[in-house]
Amino acid sequence: MRIWKIESDIKGYNSLQLVNFEDDQERFFGKFESSTPLQESWGEVQVYTIEEGEFSDLPHFWGYSKARVISEKAKNILESKLSNSVEFLPLQHKEERYYVLHVLSIFQAVDYESVLLRKLPTGLVVGFEKYAFNPEVINGHNIFKVFLNERVYGTETFVSDEIKEIVEKNNLKGFKFIEVWSK
Known part of the structure; x- marks a missing residue:
């Protein structure tokens, strides 16, 4: 069993931004560090391509660093494996269909x-240098987030080998996988 952190590959790929940043940022801040569904209150959120490049199925989203955005193609391919753990929140773009991937599976999984x-000189814990997970907690989950200091560590999204393999098999573009743990 291996666990991967997913990130958007920004090298040569397109990236997105909110059209109405001031108005729409309230839909994001603090809400993606929660397992509370957002679908019913989501509404219409418009985005545009801020940086041109090769099309990405996981474009970098400058609107909010804790939110992962995927293409409609990626949603259609991954939906059956992720549907019990995420909700797909639609974004309006003039050329493509994109979705914010709101991860609802958040676990006390850190060993x-x-x-x-990772600590500041003051001793304040701010992240991880090396990950370790409790296998019995994450076993059978294809995507999840974890807690750090009793708070959701929202900056990282973790996926299983199965998700990595599906992405690679279907030639989805713009995904960057970083192995963070194996058992």
Whole structure:
């Protein structure tokens, strides 16, 4: 079992931004660090291509760093494996269909006896140097987020080998996988 952190590959790929940043930012801030569904209150959120490049199925989203955006093609391919763990929130773009991937599976999955934490000189824990997970908590989950210091560590989204393999098999573009743990 391996766990991967997913990121958008920004090198040579397109990226997106909110059209109405001031108005729409309230839909994002603090809400993607929660497992509370947003679909019913989502509404219409418009985005545009801020940086041109090769089309990405996981474009970097400058609107909010804790939110992952995927293309309609990626949604259609991954939906059956992710539907119990995420909600797909639609974005309006003049040329493509995109969705914010709101991860609802958030677990107390960190093995604090084996993890290496990143700390400021003051001792404040701000992240992870080396990940370690409790296998019994994450087993069977294809996508998830974790807690750090009793708060959702929203900057990272983790996926299973199965998701990585599906992305690669279907030649989805713009995904960057970083192996963070294996058991």
